[in-house]
Amino acid sequence: MIALLASLDSFLSSRIMTDLFYGLALGVIYALVALSLVIIWQSTHVLNFAQGAMATFATFVGMTQLDRGLNWWVCFAIAILFGFLFGGFTERVLIRPLYGKPEINPIVVMVGLLGLLEAIGQTFWSSSTRNYPAPFSQDYWQLHGRLVALSAWVIFEFFLAVVIMVSILILFQFTNIGLRLRAAALAPEVARLLGVRVNRMLTLGWMIASAVGTIAAIIVTAGTGGLNVNVMDAFFVSGFIAAAIGGLDSPVGAVIGGIVLGVTTDFVRDYWSGNAAQLTPLVALLVVLMIRPEGLFSKSTTRRV
Amino acid sequence: MIKVENLSVNYGAVQALRDVSFTAKTGVITAVLGANGAGKTSLLRSMSGLVKIANGSITIEDAHTVMVDGHPQSAVESHELRGMKTEDIARLGVGHVPEGRGVIAEFTVEENLRLGALSSKVNLAEGLARQFEQFPVLGERRKQYASTLSGGERQMLAMARALIAEPKVLLLDEPSLGLAPLVTADMMATIRQLCESQGLTVILVEQNAKSALRIAHDAVVLHIGSVVAAADAATVAADDQLRHYYLGLVQE
Numbered sequence: 001m002i003a004l005l006a007s008l009d010s011f012l013s014s015r016i017m018t019d020l021f022y023g024l025a026l027g028v029i030y031a032l033v034a035l036s037l038v039i040i041w042q043s044t045h046v047l048n049f050a051q052g053a054m055a056t057f058a059t060f061v062g063m064t065q066l067d068r069g070l071n072w073w074v075c076f077a078i079a080i081l082f083g084f085l086f087g088g089f090t091e092r093v094l095i096r097p098l099y100g101k102p103e104i105n106p107i108v109v110m111v112g113l114l115g116l117l118e119a120i121g122q123t124f125w126s127s128s129t130r131n132y133p134a135p136f137s138q139d140y141w142q143l144h145g146r147l148v149a150l151s152a153w154v155i156f157e158f159f160l161a162v163v164i165m166v167s168i169l170i171l172f173q174f175t176n177i178g179l180r181l182r183a184a185a186l187a188p189e190v191a192r193l194l195g196v197r198v199n200r201m202l203t204l205g206w207m208i209a210s211a212v213g214t215i216a217a218i219i220v221t222a223g224t225g226g227l228n229v230n231v232m233d234a235f236f237v238s239g240f241i242a243a244a245i246g247g248l249d250s251p252v253g254a255v256i257g258g259i260v261l262g263v264t265t266d267f268v269r270d271y272w273s274g275n276a277a278q279l280t281p282l283v284a285l286l287v288v289l290m291i292r293p294e295g296l297f298s299k300s301t302t303r304r305v
Numbered sequence: 306m307i308k309v310e311n312l313s314v315n316y317g318a319v320q321a322l323r324d325v326s327f328t329a330k331t332g333v334i335t336a337v338l339g340a341n342g343a344g345k346t347s348l349l350r351s352m353s354g355l356v357k358i359a360n361g362s363i364t365i366e367d368a369h370t371v372m373v374d375g376h377p378q379s380a381v382e383s384h385e386l387r388g389m390k391t392e393d394i395a396r397l398g399v400g401h402v403p404e405g406r407g408v409i410a411e412f413t414v415e416e417n418l419r420l421g422a423l424s425s426k427v428n429l430a431e432g433l434a435r436q437f438e439q440f441p442v443l444g445e446r447r448k449q450y451a452s453t454l455s456g457g458e459r460q461m462l463a464m465a466r467a468l469i470a471e472p473k474v475l476l477l478d479e480p481s482l483g484l485a486p487l488v489t490a491d492m493m494a495t496i497r498q499l500c501e502s503q504g505l506t507v508i509l510v511e512q513n514a515k516s517a518l519r520i521a522h523d524a525v526v527l528h529i530g531s532v533v534a535a536a537d538a539a540t541v542a543a544d545d546q547l548r549h550y551y552l553g554l555v556q557e
Contacts (some may be wrong), residue, residue, distance in 0.1 A: 088544060176419070176423055179412075179420055
């Protein structure tokens, strides 16, 4: 028994498992960012370049309430709620007037929003990084003196990500709202002819996506990571690459793409070098675009990018 | 009953419909015939609020019985469709089966039907049972994706999806398009039977004048956006000039 536990200890603290845990912790963030991008792409065929900035903004709005002495979970809820409403506001005010216009228009608008939000954020909250506490310990576990790359916070992160992914899956696949959301995205005119209030569904899609993105930003910035206005820029790029690898119209592909990308990147970092790790997502993207340009899990044959 | 009065629709400088007037009676199939570009599809799309109406009106009148002081009296509820949103027109009880059928290929047969029932007050289980009774092949394929269905099956699915909401008005845009003659004949018989059994107001847009006139009660003939004839189907079918010039039917 003791021998078994000891071998479990050495297994969990092995180099491979350590890289896997690090990679998963990174991968679920990529997966959430990718999921957020895919939901918006599916519903409105807009690539949300301001995704990271919107999520960071919502995180600032929520988590700076800690300064007023509010409970962590209340601030967490405020951030998500703000992200949810902000997503709807953006679709309604900035994106809706652009439907039927050239596809470059929403891209330009979203890049503009990205710059605007980062500028406003710096004005309100300064450009320096601020730290706020995490609700769980981020110290890695020790098993008989060996380090295991897991902490209470990382477990919470995994748990939260799984809950969100499963909820999104259930919402889209098994509920009436999900049926309406998918119909509005796939065939807006037919959906209207069947009485679906398509505009509301598109707004709701943006709201859900923005809330998911906000959760990703909170995971990134809580505790040791720190919060600043540019913090999600790199994660947006990786999340976008994950979505492109999985297929921009496939939520399942986005999640798998994100997790595989995170894990691969960390193995490359550990077994090769940090510089090679930075190149990994780009190389992966290039290879996928050459072999299967619509993405690995996409069902559609044409891509409108 | 649907009353179309002085309807005009423009696409930019092109007039797709000019001054179109006719009445489609309750419980009756009204065929709308004409060649390509006659404005048939534009007519249906303007009824569903999918294209902007430049002039005129479309009113839907729904006669039903109300009790006044214990005595049944008939009351007429009328709605002007011009300016209404497509989804609100649908919720009013106008079922529209678009050209090319518009089934959602990524959805299963059952999901397509569920979507059709969602915006009405119909009980889903009962609605599904009724449609599977009417179209048994859909029941056999309820878990299959619509993309795997044949053309005829897709047409049935599109019709069932409109019917499950128990509409008062059914707008059918070229249901025979791309179907084999035997399947078309079946389809037309089904439309006639549905119209009679459910008291539907059916507007049937067809290029296939022959098979449409066989089941229709009334017919409207369009030619480059204008009505050239509106009469009962037998009269239109017997008019050599209409047959020859507008319907492409030659003497047999």
